[in-house]
Amino acid sequence: MNGRIQAFRRRTARLPVSVIIFSTILALIVILAILAPYIAPFDPNKQALLARLKPPGFAYRGDTFWLGTDDLGRDLLTRTLYGAGVSLGVAVLSVVVSSLVGVSLGMLAGWFRGWTETIIMRIVDIVMSIPAILLAVLTVAVLGPGFLKLVLVLGLTRWPRYTRVAYAQTLQVANLPFIKASELSGAGAARILFHHILPNIAGPILVVATAEFGLMILMESGLSFLGLGIQPPSASWGSIMSIGRQYIERAWWIVLVPGACLFLLVFSVNVLGDWLRDQLDPRSRSR
Amino acid sequence: MLQYVAQRLLQAIIAIFGVLTIVFVVMHLSGDPTLLLVPQDASAEMIAQLRSQLGFDRPIGVQYLDYLGGLAHLDFGDSIVQRVPALDIVLSRLPYTIQLAAGALVVAIGLGIPAGILMATNRGGMIARILSAVVVTGQSVPTFLSGILLIFIFGVTLRWLPTSGSGSLAAMIMPSIALGALSMSTFARMTRISIIDELGKDYVRAGRARGLSMAQVVVRHVLRNASIPVITIAALEIGNLLAGAVIIETVFAWPGIGQLAIQSIQSRDFLVVQVIVLLISFVYVLTSVLADLVYVAVDPRIRLVR
Numbered sequence: 001m002n003g004r005i006q007a008f009r010r011r012t013a014r015l016p017v018s019v020i021i022f023s024t025i026l027a028l029i030v031i032l033a034i035l036a037p038y039i040a041p042f043d044p045n046k047q048a049l050l051a052r053l054k055p056p057g058f059a060y061r062g063d064t065f066w067l068g069t070d071d072l073g074r075d076l077l078t079r080t081l082y083g084a085g086v087s088l089g090v091a092v093l094s095v096v097v098s099s100l101v102g103v104s105l106g107m108l109a110g111w112f113r114g115w116t117e118t119i120i121m122r123i124v125d126i127v128m129s130i131p132a133i134l135l136a137v138l139t140v141a142v143l144g145p146g147f148l149k150l151v152l153v154l155g156l157t158r159w160p161r162y163t164r165v166a167y168a169q170t171l172q173v174a175n176l177p178f179i180k181a182s183e184l185s186g187a188g189a190a191r192i193l194f195h196h197i198l199p200n201i202a203g204p205i206l207v208v209a210t211a212e213f214g215l216m217i218l219m220e221s222g223l224s225f226l227g228l229g230i231q232p233p234s235a236s237w238g239s240i241m242s243i244g245r246q247y248i249e250r251a252w253w254i255v256l257v258p259g260a261c262l263f264l265l266v267f268s269v270n271v272l273g274d275w276l277r278d279q280l281d282p283r284s285r286s287r
Numbered sequence: 288m289l290q291y292v293a294q295r296l297l298q299a300i301i302a303i304f305g306v307l308t309i310v311f312v313v314m315h316l317s318g319d320p321t322l323l324l325v326p327q328d329a330s331a332e333m334i335a336q337l338r339s340q341l342g343f344d345r346p347i348g349v350q351y352l353d354y355l356g357g358l359a360h361l362d363f364g365d366s367i368v369q370r371v372p373a374l375d376i377v378l379s380r381l382p383y384t385i386q387l388a389a390g391a392l393v394v395a396i397g398l399g400i401p402a403g404i405l406m407a408t409n410r411g412g413m414i415a416r417i418l419s420a421v422v423v424t425g426q427s428v429p430t431f432l433s434g435i436l437l438i439f440i441f442g443v444t445l446r447w448l449p450t451s452g453s454g455s456l457a458a459m460i461m462p463s464i465a466l467g468a469l470s471m472s473t474f475a476r477m478t479r480i481s482i483i484d485e486l487g488k489d490y491v492r493a494g495r496a497r498g499l500s501m502a503q504v505v506v507r508h509v510l511r512n513a514s515i516p517v518i519t520i521a522a523l524e525i526g527n528l529l530a531g532a533v534i535i536e537t538v539f540a541w542p543g544i545g546q547l548a549i550q551s552i553q554s555r556d557f558l559v560v561q562v563i564v565l566l567i568s569f570v571y572v573l574t575s576v577l578a579d580l581v582y583v584a585v586d587p588r589i590r591l592v593r
Contacts, residue, residue, distance in 0.1 A: 267427040
């Protein structure tokens, strides 16, 4: 057994301890979010009006609320578990949307140059000059709330950073000899972009995606906190915290439980993102 | 030089034009903007009357030109709720947000830049490790969480500071810290990276070879050169802080334009929301132009290259 641990540690010896710890935490949060319906002790919407705003560990009629209850006597542990799925789901899907849009546009601009490049990169400048949270607040308010709308709004406000990186990288890769060879042997633009250029620019894009993933989690929770994102009775960490804010003097746990999860999740993502960037960017390595 | 300034100003004008267009498109995304501006229980006649009164029944192209024409005369439309120009309402709340953003900027620069300097000059040391954990923390805490926690600790439990409202310096402390935390991390990172870049350059070694101490080289030469990228960040952060006010002003009941934006969304006063988005975007565009121009003005090397 000890030998196995040593062997595992040898294989992961090049990873810093912090990376191992925080990727474990991240994996744990993802697993808990997926398993929420099976492991949560209660129905997320089951109210117990006689057990409102009770502290962690409160027992009532044979039920124990390990992390306390909210303003309607719903179990906070259960709602936080379900909320994890909502927060992660919105963040993952909106990162998928924004990276698909952003990377495609960036590669097109870098490959075709000329007018395509000018128009796409000008639009990038324009979208980047509206602070993302404001654009998202306005758009969600106009369109109305909803899971898919939220994903689309977040995805379509935060694509320009991918475009900038994909564009700059494509410019570099497009001049390499193997791309010229492929072009001369008759490969079309689509084949070159997706088979040859995309795999070669994937690293820096992954770094952007990781940073954006953390930001998306923060934006979703911010919008839900303002009452513009996920609507009740569905729980997201942001919406649980906006309820908790009203009861902060009597029931601090309603804010603290989802808040601590949110912080831990974003912190883990950021630590992993920083590490990933150091690995791929020789300029900032070992700093 | 002059050509560069002209080119940069032209870019800014295009960006502002683009922002106006995007906001126009977003306002029309729901199909009929009239529906955004009426109470949810409005009758069909009321909606139709308001639609023709506001001109939303005209072709979209005409509406767009009319919108641009109005903006050219600083006519942003009237608030549906208060029946006064939306711009006046926003401007009356703006000083509070500027005050808050200034406080946050002081927190961000005052803590972020020294932290960045320490992290760069103490690479691999204990101080740098602790500070880099602090920086990642600042990046990972949602502003509303730090806001609520500050209220809980210093407002509710210790009763040292007021939990909401404005008007005193004490009331500004907590919202400024909560709003400035993310910026503080950005400043610390940028300062660190640009100092590290400078430390690798030949003039540092030359200075050391002539007998200057490391501290002398850093204070006299490195900081001056490393300050340039940080100026750009400072300009961009002003826009981010104004936008971040949307959340933090709601937490602290701070009467600025961020709180106004959320209140206006709740009361369906979308022309006010539109003014706020446009205003903050303009500030964003203008500060980034200013940053680029300052950049050229302070660094003679950039002028030589161009």
